Amino acid sequence: MTERLIIAGGGLSGVLTAMAFARARPDIALTVIEAGDRLGGDHTWSFYATDLEASAAALVEPFIAHRWDSYETRFRRFSRTFSTGYRSVTSARLHSVAMEALGSRVRLCAKVAGIDGTGVTLADGTHLEADAVIDARGARRLDGVVLRWQKFLGREVRLTEPHGLTHPTIMDANVPQVDGYRFVYLLPFTADTLLIEDTYYSEGAAVDAAALRSRIDDYAAAQGWTIAETIREERGALPLLLSGDFPVMWKGAAPAGGPVPLGLRAGLFHPVTGYSLPASARTAVALADLAGPLSTDRLRSAVQTIARKHFARSSFDRLLNRLLFLAGEPQDRHLVLERFHKLPQPLIERFYAGRLPRAYQLRILVGKPPVPFFRAVRVVPESAALQPR
Ligand SMILES: Cc1cc2nc3c(=O)[nH]c(=O)nc-3n(C[C@H](O)[C@H](O)[C@H](O)COP(=O)(O)OP(=O)(O)OC[C@H]3O[C@@H](n4cnc5c(N)ncnc54)[C@H](O)[C@@H]3O)c2cc1C
Incomplete structure (x- = not known):
């Protein structure tokens, strides 16, 4: 009989895992269930070219929308250019590439209302059963951890003139320091468009959107840039892990009889940046490469091992x-x-x-x-x- 896999949540970890299974295990009947009308929401996910091993890099490669051979950091007393490559995946590209590859295996605008290790119930009452059920529905409260936040608001803007930037600025900390550690993050997409993100390493997760928007205006003006239009906006508050008790965290994330947690809800993020793309890509490859019969228990124990090692290593x-x-x-x-x-x-x-x-x-x-x-x-x-x- 054909084995069935359900992935609840078509965000970053859900899509990467679906793509890894579609490639390594085409025999499996796969269903991705996403509440939104497109995969991946509306984000820009970036990473260093040196973050990923070959197998994870190959999985992410088709989703890369922008790539640069270097980046820089700026502080009050010193600036530095690094020759490390930098890459960005956009939600728009994630959606189009994954929809082309997965087609009817994706159900959009379908909200999961109930989930356990044997299946999901959708908001419209439909019940779907599977041999393995993955919960990739994004961040949830983690138990047994102490967190702080990297919070930000980014505006992708079009300028009236070219900005002149040739590579990303990962941190421009040469700005007034408020609400913790503040820096501006710049991704130049085309000659006159770029993402300007106002970012804070802060005690609290609350984002004062109006204040951050206006600080971005001030920053642009200080660079001599005039913003012609804001194309889109994204914001987030990413968890930064100060301490944790892995068994307590895992028990909350993966209760007995439940589905396999993935992505942020499995604690699979870099403690100092809150970024999860590298861990999501590695986990996706590892799960799809597991030999043997497909089951929620086997996938859960594989993710537990990965999450435990990730926790110990960090x-x-x-x-x-x-x-x-x-x-x-x-x-x-x-x-x-x-x-x-x-x-x-x-x-x-x-x-x-x-x-x-x-x-x-x-x-x-x-x-x-x-x-x-x-x-x-x-x-x-x-x-x-x-x-x-
Ligand atoms: C604006 C922003 C920028 C970020 N930038 C980076 C970056 O540059 N690099 C990096 O590595 N990390 C970045 N992160 C951090 C992290 O990688 C992302 O949050 C990442 O998207 C987390 O992946 P995930 O799969 O756990 O959750 P998500 O990507 O949030 O996916 C969860 C999905 O589940 C869906 N869903 C939720 N509830 C239901 C339901 N009931 N039924 C069906 N579907 C449901 C959601 O609609 C969503 O599509 C960023 C985060 C944000 C918010």
Whole structure:
């Protein structure tokens, strides 16, 4: 009998997983159920070319809408250009490429109202059963974790004149520091269009959209740019993980009898950036390459292993977040990031790829971090984030 797989949620992790299964297991009857009228919502997902191993890179390749061979960072006292490639996937491209490949296997405008490990019930009452059910419906509250936020509002704008940029600016921190660590992120798409994102490493997730829009106007004016029109807007508050208890988190994310959690809801994101594209791509490839019969239990135990390893490997990232948020003063956070971006390029690449060997971790910590020594020592244990300050 044909094995059946349901993926609830056609966002980033749902689509990547569907594409990986369609390629590796064409024998499986696959259904992607998405509440919206298109796959992937309305985002720009970016990543460093060095983030992905060959198999994950091949999966993501058809979705890349923009690519650059370098990027830069700017701080008050120094700027730097890196020769690391940078890539962006857009929702529009994700939707068109995936719809062409998956066709009738995608059900749009179909809201999942009930879900467990054996099937889903749609809002219109339709019940669908499957051998394996994946829940890729996006962020949910994670248990047993302490979070802070990378929050932002981005405007894709058309200027009256060419902007003159040739590559992304991942951080322009040469702006007034408010609400934590503030920087502007720039992705030049064409000669006169670009995404300008006003971003904060902040204690709270709330985004004051009107204030951020007007700061983007001020930033554009300071560069000598005149905005002719705003083409689209995107915003988000991405989780940054300071500490966590993996068993507690996993129990909440994957209760017994439930579906297989994926993406942000499985805790599969980079603790320091909140970005999930690399982890989603790797997980998609690993699940589709699993040999043997398809079942919710087998996929859930595979994701649990991946999430546990991801959590264990990122203990240093959580320590950095504690140093950033608990040991330092909010107005000094930009100094920590400035110092980080002076490190050797291969080290920075490995850090973002989540592949930083221990010896390299020391390189990040030695020197003179701009945080008071005794406060830094206090936040080293992971439990420190849970103590009242
Ligand atoms: C604006 C923005 C920009 C980001 N930029 C980056 C970036 O540059 N790089 C990066 O790596 N990460 C980025 N992230 C972080 C992260 O990668 C994204 O949030 C990513 O989309 C998370 O993937 P996901 O599959 O977990 O959830 P989502 O992509 O949010 O997918 C969830 C999907 O489930 C659907 N859904 C929800 N409920 C139901 C339901 N009941 N029934 C059916 N469907 C449902 C939603 O409509 C959605 O399509 C960004 C996040 C945001 C918000």
